[in-house]
Amino acid sequence: MPPFDMGRVRDVSAPAEMNPCGACPVRSLTVCAALEAEELRRLAEILQTVRYEAGHTLFAEGDKADTLYNVTAGTMKLYKLLPDGRRQITGFLLPGDFMGLSVNEVYAYSAEAVTPVTLCRFPRKRMEALLEEFPKMQRRLFSMASNELAAAQDQMLLLGRKTAKEKICSFLLMLSQRAQRRGHKENPVHVPMSRADIADYLGLTTETVSRTFTQLKTSRVISLLEGSKVQIHDMDDLLDQAEGA
Amino acid sequence: MPPFDMGRVRDVSAPAEMNPCGACPVRSLTVCAALEAEELRRLAEILQTVRYEAGHTLFAEGDKADTLYNVTAGTMKLYKLLPDGRRQITGFLLPGDFMGLSVNEVYAYSAEAVTPVTLCRFPRKRMEALLEEFPKMQRRLFSMASNELAAAQDQMLLLGRKTAKEKICSFLLMLSQRAQRRGHKENPVHVPMSRADIADYLGLTTETVSRTFTQLKTSRVISLLEGSKVQIHDMDDLLDQAEGA
DNA sequence: ACGACCCATATCGAATGGAGGCATAGGCGA
DNA sequence: TCGCCTATGCCTCCATTCGATATGGGTCGT
Structure with missing residues (x-):
């Protein structure tokens, strides 16, 4: 950790009434696609827009997973470590990609910014409540997870063979x-x-x-x-x- | 293909009114967990129980994905091939595991029985309709996909490092x-x-x-x-x- | 029932090779 | 200028490849 934490959170979210989602450049790619204006407004209520410098670690494998993120600009990397330091990067996230799905309420990987990034930040509990309310979003998230699963299988073929x-x-x-x-x-x-x-x-x-x-x-x-x-x-x-x- | 197709489908489903799901040994592990009796009955209506011999190929990568499966007994393997025959098995399925999620309506991998297996077989369309109707099942499936995603990341660490x-x-x-x-x-x-x-x-x-x-x-x-x-x-x-x- | 045979799978040894490890040099940005 | 990232030569080594042999389950004939 450097003496000054270069990756500290800077809240750059616009006032809620401006609805930052309306102008979001990656909306069509991600979980917010196909949401109605009213639903978008509800989503905007619970999110916070944050920015991190390259190299900043957002969370580590094993941390309590109480936040979900959506990348809106920049590149992130997700990775797992072995005890002796060997590292496997499980994925690079580009604008529009989603991050933070967890098992047992704990992150299964660490996340670090490769370039400067901006992210939408959702409290997990409130996001789950919203998913209950908007099945459309639930389905969209499921479809994104399915795509990731297919990509993971491609990556297994790559790594193994x-x-x-x-x-x-x-x-x-x-x-x-x-x-x-x-x-x-x-x-x-x-x-x-x-x-x-x-x-x-x-x-x-x-x-x-x-x-x-x-x-x-x-x-x-x-x-x-x-x-x-x-x-x-x-x-x-x-x-x-x-x-x- | 052998002269006799040892892997042909044998429908061993009980009459619908007996509700095969009620006695299913893997119900608690899979997508049907936490469904009410009435919902289970609706699910039973659209499923068919089938059995295949070891070595039988259920479907191949690239086939139209119009069927979903749930393993109830035996072991399956899922794999991807490279043009020159190199093979990567992306997963082994045990009783309770789900199979058939697809992208672009096409299977992303081939599926073959390792041992004799019995499966529940769901027509994709009717399953999707049921998911609309029972959000509980939708959430359960999403949670299973999340677990699989975590397992896939573990497997990447294994393969790569x-x-x-x-x-x-x-x-x-x-x-x-x-x-x-x-x-x-x-x-x-x-x-x-x-x-x-x-x-x-x-x-x-x-x-x-x-x-x-x-x-x-x-x-x-x-x-x-x-x-x-x-x-x-x-x-x-x-x-x-x-x-x- | 029993043994002979067959085929697929598993095992093992020796040689090969693709990727890794190490050291060093070069390049680029802070 | 310093420090990190990248490139490259040299050598090593783990896993693969190739070849040969062992094992074990299944089938057939007697």
Whole structure:
């Protein structure tokens, strides 16, 4: 912990009557999609908009899970640790992604900001009450969880059976597709996380990630651009490389 | 496909008025838990009880997902394939487990019986209608999906960061805990699946699985018993071994 | 019932290789 | 300038691959 906590909460929420949700850029992607104006207003009542610096830990595995979050800007990482420090990043969260589902009222992973982030913050109890009231939102959350489950299974295939090169290609492809679904251009891809984070997400070491990037660059599959951007030369080629075809 | 399809459906459902759910041994574990008698009756109306032989494939990745299943007896495996045949088993289903959640109305994995199994079979459409009607069931399903998500994250940590020995120990531990939650004794553990299946679940090869079992046997952590059973000598020791402590 | 045979699965040894570990050098931003 | 992140060469090692053998359950013929 640094002497000054760079990640302290700054409440930047607008007065409730302005309804921050109305102008939310990621509303269509997340749990608030398809809510009526009145329902949105009720949701806005219980949320708080917060901002954290890169590197700030929001919560750790095992903490009491009394808050749910929705990412509205920036990138987060979720991870689990082994006693000796080995780390597995279970997911990167982009704007529109939801975080905080828990089992036994305890977080099953730690959460840290990769870039500066802004989040909607919901007290768990009040959120649950609202879910009771709005089955539409409940269904939406369930559907998001189903999607995450499918993504988790893809990740298991990647971790268990893919080679280093296939892992990196799959990773770039995933970032590209997620960017696209958020209305950004799918190429070049912005890769905001460090080599170490990529390694801990793909079950590799930083050295292997680095070497593999070089190899893909040399074989003209990708180029590394300014500002952590990666240019994909042939999307179909990358897709083949990602599945060993 | 064998000349006779050993896995064909045999409808063994009792007449509707007998309400097969009333006597269901896994009701408390699954989606039907906490349903009232009347709701159970409605559920029973839309389900069919089916039985398949070991080795039968219920559906394959990419098939239209118009049916949901609930395992009532036996063990199933779910898996994904790469074009060249590499396989990752994403999960083993035991009695009480649910299967068939889908994205884009298409199954994201293939499902095959490991042992003879009996299943409750729900038409997707009618199940969805019932979920609308019984929010209690919707919540229960969401809670089951959340648990699965947490389990998937544990599995990512295992696949990405654990050694062969830690993987095998974690696997045995998981089987033991799941048996316990189903009211069976947690030791010795029944391990109904082949070395190849274990390998494809843990991201190893059959040889490594075999060698690791011998190694654990030699170092007196476990014993292999008759009938695919594994005796765990010290549960706490196994837990330490599973996390590299 | 019994043994011979077969096939699938499991086991084991030796050699190989892909990714890891370590050290160092280079680059970039604070 | 300092410190962190990244890149790369060299060597190591764990798990894989390949090959061979053992085991065990099931089937068939006598």
